[in-house]
Amino acid sequence: MNTGTATLVKTKKAEITNISPFGFWVLLDDEEFFIDFKQYPSFYNAKISEINDFTIDAMGNFHWESLDVDIEKDAIEHPEKYPLVYN
Numbered sequence: 001m002n003t004g005t006a007t008l009v010k011t012k013k014a015e016i017t018n019i020s021p022f023g024f025w026v027l028l029d030d031e032e033f034f035i036d037f038k039q040y041p042s043f044y045n046a047k048i049s050e051i052n053d054f055t056i057d058a059m060g061n062f063h064w065e066s067l068d069v070d071i072e073k074d075a076i077e078h079p080e081k082y083p084l085v086y087n
Helices: 048-052 073-077
Strands: 014-020 023-028 031-036 062-064 069-071
Touching: 014 048, 031 073, 069 073
Parallel strands: none
Antiparallel strands: 014 023, 023 031, 062 069
């Protein structure tokens, strides 16, 4: 006899909504975040297809495997906590 409970996990949905010369916007569920190329220079020379090819984890953190870039959701929401910029 199998016992236990089924847990429903809300799947987070994310998409790139716009790309400009200054950065791009990511829509995660009901929140939209701006990724500034000045703050995240790894994206500056990226192809549109590379920017669009990303995954999110259960915590809402973003990962671009082809660019080897990971961004925590908290770093976007509170950039003052993360003063370093990778070059």
